[in-house]
Amino acid sequence: MRAGMSAENTILSVEHLTMRFGGLAAIDDLSLAVPAGKITGVIGPNGAGKTTFFNCLTGFYKPTEGVVSLNHPTRGALRLADLPSHQVAHVAQVVRTFQNIRLFPKMTVLENLIVAQHNALQKASGFSLAGILGLPSYRKAEQQAVAKAVDWLTRLNLIDKADTPAGALPYGTQRRVEIARALCVDPLLLCLDEPAAGLNPRESGELNELLLRLVADAKLTILLIEHDMSVVMNVSDHICVLNYGRKIAEGTPKQIQNDPNVIKAYLGEEDADELLHAEVSA
Amino acid sequence: MALALQQLINGLTLGAVYGLIAIGYTMVYGIIGMINFAHGDIYMVSAFIAVTGFTLLTAFGVTSVPFALLVVLIVAVLFTSVYGWAVERLAYRPLRGSTRLAPLISAIGMSIFLQNMVQLTQGARVKPIPPMITGGIDVLTTDGFTARLSYSQILIVLVTVALLAAFTWLITRTSFGRQQRACEQDRTMTALLGIDVDRTISLTFMLGASLAAVAGVMVTMYYGVVDFYIGFVAGIKAFTAAVLGGIGSLPGAMLGGLIIGLIEAFWSNYLSAEYKDVATFSILILVLMFRPSGLLGRPEVEKV
Amino acid sequence: MSPLVFANNAPTLAERCKDAAGIALIALLLGIPMIGLTTADQGGSLQVLTRWPLLGAFVAAAFCGRLALRYGLDMLKQRRQTRDREAAARPGKRGVRSIRILELTGWLAFGIALVLPILFSDNRYVVDTATTVLIYVMLGWGLNVVVGLAGLLDLGHAAFYAVGAYAYALLSTQFGWGFWTALPVAGLTAAVFGLALGWPSLRLRGDYLAIVTLGFGEIIRVVLTNWTDLSGGPNGISSIPRPTFFGLPFVPSSDTGTFASFFGLEFSPMHRIIFLYYVILLLSLLTNVLVKRLRRLPIGRAWEAMREDEIACKALGMNITNVKLSAFALGAMLGGVAGVFFAARQGFISPESFTFNESAIILAIVVLGGMGSQLGVVLASVVLVLLPELGRDFAEYRMLLFGAAMILIMVWRPGGILSHREPTLRHQPAGEQA
Structure with a gap:
């Protein structure tokens, strides 16, 4: 039904999702299937409900109506809205980044990545008892955690910043640290909220490569909110367009680029008519 | 019946005072999003100014009570608003844009400083002044108990109502009120529109201090005793009132004040006077837990 | 009041005095009810006592203090600017020491x-x-x-x-x-x-x-x-x-x-x-x-x-x-x-x-x-x-x-006097960073 995808390949299915604030429906009856192992872009003009959509996915908002369910390979179908917000990352392995970067600024980059592995480490530390005694089992777990962090830092070309406080880094680097930190949680689904915002053209080119590499190497699925069309159109396998909380189009980048509804949403009714008219006559 | 009526009268009087102080908390919270922990001590400072003022006028042989009250009220409002201004300028303005904890700690420091400053300069002992307004109206007598509405209580309620009216007019109708409300919504944007945000914030502090000053004078006149510790307790109760009414809301602050005053009056009389503060604190904790936006406040959506 | 202006052209003595006089006036207003006047219990009723010399001293102190503070801050700012420039040139070592x-x-x-x-x-x-x-x-x-x-x-x-x-x-x-x-x-x-x-x-x-x-x-x-x-x-x-x-x-x-x-x-x-x-x-x-x-x-x-x-x-x-x-x-x-x-x-x-x-x-x-x-x-x-x-x-x-x-x-210093934070773990041992 949805672009001919079979259910097994869908990692996240959103059905009739609605989120109302008072009278305003920030998301209005949104249905979407996110294919596994691919990059799905979510675009739309400002205020289209993109971030609200992410907040519903990741447990920060409880949706007014609808079902968001994650197809977990070992844990079965998980209804994300029923999980407490921290379990979305811990149990369902859906991890997000934020539009306005949320690092732990006074902690070093390495510490940021270690905090991301809190649940595993906390368990290994025997809820601090084994940790206080300095038992070898805990030390080994900590070494593994550091190794994992160092691995991601190397892959994202951040290793020489490992001991720098995160808040002292330039903006573009902080974005990458946030992605590295999210990757340390072992996500199945990585939700990136405008990762290219504030990046210069060279940096956003690097981001493109990084995202493609991640999907290829790490076998994860990426859900991407983005304004930078050079990123969305180049990396996305599939794009969903929101406007006023409703889905107005869905398809491949090519299809989206030529969709009259999308052009209308971005350019406004009259301009779009003109443009379409011009294209037809050309 | 008469006893209950008496508690109602006492509670409303007390509540009016709490409400006046609570407005200061609520306005400051509205405009810069912090608890002005030293606000209770501003009120205490004004009570001391009132004591000095009344004593001075008596020494000069002024016998007309309305005249003395008016003079002391004006003097107290003037001096106390300077204190309000100075507190903001010294302890809060340099910290704008800092972490959330910093201005709060600075405010606690300011509260400790003011308390000890008054203790050192004015003495640690309780200051009594002779009752100024005596007499009242007997309202109701049942079972040998007479409920009495004293003239000073009438005065407190009248002054509070008059101030509230003036204040509502100031906030809703004047250019300062518009600037003040604009700053509450978006300080950066207000500044971009060419409004002096610093000045607006300073004025807000001075206004809050003025209302606390009126409360201080009223309490001095009503109870006749003042000490350097009254600001702490009254401050917390007024803050509770502001939270209960919905912090940021002016009518809410007054409503909260009245409710707290009534609860305190009835609780002291029917349950136990010793635990009346426990009642207030428990209300504070319960409101914050279950309805952090208070009775008339707008709910705050967590921004992600 | 803009600090930038002060940093570039130092204020004249008259400007400094005017600024300090403003502070002294505030100090006077703050001081009158608390320092200048006080009440004491004398024979059962309160009497007002005055302490004008003390208030005078307080106001004078505020005036001089403001002058000195303003001057000191300006000096400090200048020195910090030069120091920051030097520090930017050779980073690292200070934290470790x-x-x-x-x-x-x-x-x-x-x-x-x-x-x-x-x-x-x-x-x-x-x-x-x-x-x-x-x-x-x-x-x-x-x-x-x-x-x-x-x-x-x-x-x-x-x-x-x-x-x-x-x-x-x-x-x-x-x-x-x-x-x-x-x-x-x-x-x-x-x-x-x-x-x-x-x-x-x-x-x-x-x-x-x-x-x-x-x-x-x-x-x-x-x-x-x-x-x-x-x-x-x-x-x-x-x-x-x-x-x-x-x-x-x-x-x-x-x-x-x-x-x-x-x-x-x-x-x-x-x-x-x-x-x-x-x-x-x-x-x-x-x-x-x-x-x-x-x-x-x-x-x-x-x-x-x-x-x-x-x-x-x-x-x-x-x-x-x-x-x-x-x-x-x-x-x-x-x-x-x-x-x-x-x-x-x-x-x-x-x-x-x-x-x-x-x-x-x-x-x-x-x-x-x-x-x-x-x-x-x-x-x-x-x-x-x-x-x-x-x-x-x-x-x-x-x-x-x-x-x-x-x-x-x-x-x-909103972080406190000793606000340096030591990382809980390091990738490279301390001191080896560039």
């Missing part, structure tokens, strides 16, 4: 603490004062977990101190428990109170939390003052047993042997004083080691991460509830243990010792010392306890100075 100095100071302080009672074994005053310092150190370290690491502003720490003290007082006077058996139980009781406070306030934002903790502290104090059957009311609990040396009491004589007779020493009241000193030294050192270790464990990093950004913690799958509650429980437990020691040392406790002022003092220690810094807490405690010992005047001005210092520190 300051860590070394701090570490060295820490060990030095430890050494002094260890030998102090031996050096002053016949000076009760010195050992007593040092014991008081250590109580505050311990309280400060406990609160540091909550405020400094977890970033939760707790204005009711004295409540846990009180719970510990009363728990020991009741266990020992009512049930005959000894100091060492009651210690963990009282500590755990305080931890339970910490959880009881933490649970309802989980969802609260920072400043609301502060007010709730304050309210909680006051509730505890009011209950202790009024529940006479349990706590003895305002009179408190007296004749609380002192700790013994493995069952040997510090008394002149006893049927079952005393500390002095067992070791063949002549009885001296100093034995107990010195013993108490070492008990609190041991307790605070344990606290220090515990907190230092926890900081390097997942839970400690979680506390700090929560202080930095709670929402990010949630998004990473961290259970904020547990992290917050553990900070509250640990802080409360350490406060409770300090309370047990306090009760055992004083032999008498009453609600008077656990007012909001006490909470404020402990908070001041943590804030002034630099939130999260262990050594800073020690320095602040020493200053706090020694200040009033310098003389009666200082005792009177102690809280005034502390209030002022809290404001100044926040304005000047």
Whole structure:
């Protein structure tokens, strides 16, 4: 039904999702299937409900109506809205980044990545008892955690910043640290909220490569909110367009680029008519 | 019946005072999003100014009570608003844009400083002044108990109502009120529109201090005793009132004040006077837990 | 008023004087009702007294102070600009060196603490004062977990101190428990109170939390003052047993042997004083080691991460509830243990010792010392306890100075005096960075 995808390949299915604030429906009856192992872009003009959509996915908002369910390979179908917000990352392995970067600024980059592995480490530390005694089992777990962090830092070309406080880094680097930190949680689904915002053209080119590499190497699925069309159109396998909380189009980048509804949403009714008219006559 | 009526009268009087102080908390919270922990001590400072003022006028042989009250009220409002201004300028303005904890700690420091400053300069002992307004109206007598509405209580309620009216007019109708409300919504944007945000914030502090000053004078006149510790307790109760009414809301602050005053009056009389503060604190904790936006406040959506 | 203008063209003397005159005018307005005038009880009724010379001095001081401050700030700004330029040219080293100095100071302080009672074994005053310092150190370290690491502003720490003290007082006077058996139980009781406070306030934002903790502290104090059957009311609990040396009491004589007779020493009241000193030294050192270790464990990093950004913690799958509650429980437990020691040392406790002022003092220690810094807490405690010992005047001005210092520190260095943060783990050993 949805672009001919079979259910097994869908990692996240959103059905009739609605989120109302008072009278305003920030998301209005949104249905979407996110294919596994691919990059799905979510675009739309400002205020289209993109971030609200992410907040519903990741447990920060409880949706007014609808079902968001994650197809977990070992844990079965998980209804994300029923999980407490921290379990979305811990149990369902859906991890997000934020539009306005949320690092732990006074902690070093390495510490940021270690905090991301809190649940595993906390368990290994025997809820601090084994940790206080300095038992070898805990030390080994900590070494593994550091190794994992160092691995991601190397892959994202951040290793020489490992001991720098995160808040002292330039903006573009902080974005990458946030992605590295999210990757340390072992996500199945990585939700990136405008990762290219504030990046210069060279940096956003690097981001493109990084995202493609991640999907290829790490076998994860990426859900991407983005304004930078050079990123969305180049990396996305599939794009969903929101406007006023409703889905107005869905398809491949090519299809989206030529969709009259999308052009209308971005350019406004009259301009779009003109443009379409011009294209037809050309 | 008469006893209950008496508690109602006492509670409303007390509540009016709490409400006046609570407005200061609520306005400051509205405009810069912090608890002005030293606000209770501003009120205490004004009570001391009132004591000095009344004593001075008596020494000069002024016998007309309305005249003395008016003079002391004006003097107290003037001096106390300077204190309000100075507190903001010294302890809060340099910290704008800092972490959330910093201005709060600075405010606690300011509260400790003011308390000890008054203790050192004015003495640690309780200051009594002779009752100024005596007499009242007997309202109701049942079972040998007479409920009495004293003239000073009438005065407190009248002054509070008059101030509230003036204040509502100031906030809703004047250019300062518009600037003040604009700053509450978006300080950066207000500044971009060419409004002096610093000045607006300073004025807000001075206004809050003025209302606390009126409360201080009223309490001095009503109870006749003042000490350097009254600001702490009254401050917390007024803050509770502001939270209960919905912090940021002016009518809410007054409503909260009245409710707290009534609860305190009835609780002291029917349950136990010793635990009346426990009642207030428990209300504070319960409101914050279950309805952090208070009775008339707008709910705050967590921004992600 | 724009600082940029000042930095570029220095103001003239006239401008400086005008600025200072403005401040002096404010000082005059502030000073008239509080300094210039005061009232005193004379023969049954209040009389107004004037202190114009004092007010004059105050205003003059404000004028000169402003002149000097403005001038000093301008100088400082210039120097900082040049220094920043130099520092940008050669980065790195300074941080590492300051860590070394701090570490060295820490060990030095430890050494002094260890030998102090031996050096002053016949000076009760010195050992007593040092014991008081250590109580505050311990309280400060406990609160540091909550405020400094977890970033939760707790204005009711004295409540846990009180719970510990009363728990020991009741266990020992009512049930005959000894100091060492009651210690963990009282500590755990305080931890339970910490959880009881933490649970309802989980969802609260920072400043609301502060007010709730304050309210909680006051509730505890009011209950202790009024529940006479349990706590003895305002009179408190007296004749609380002192700790013994493995069952040997510090008394002149006893049927079952005393500390002095067992070791063949002549009885001296100093034995107990010195013993108490070492008990609190041991307790605070344990606290220090515990907190230092926890900081390097997942839970400690979680506390700090929560202080930095709670929402990010949630998004990473961290259970904020547990992290917050553990900070509250640990802080409360350490406060409770300090309370047990306090009760055992004083032999008498009453609600008077656990007012909001006490909470404020402990908070001041943590804030002034630099939130999260262990050594800073020690320095602040020493200053706090020694200040009033310098003389009666200082005792009177102690809280005034502390209030002022809290404001100044926040304005000047919101991170506290010793605000350097040492990472809990490093990729490369310290000092090898470029």
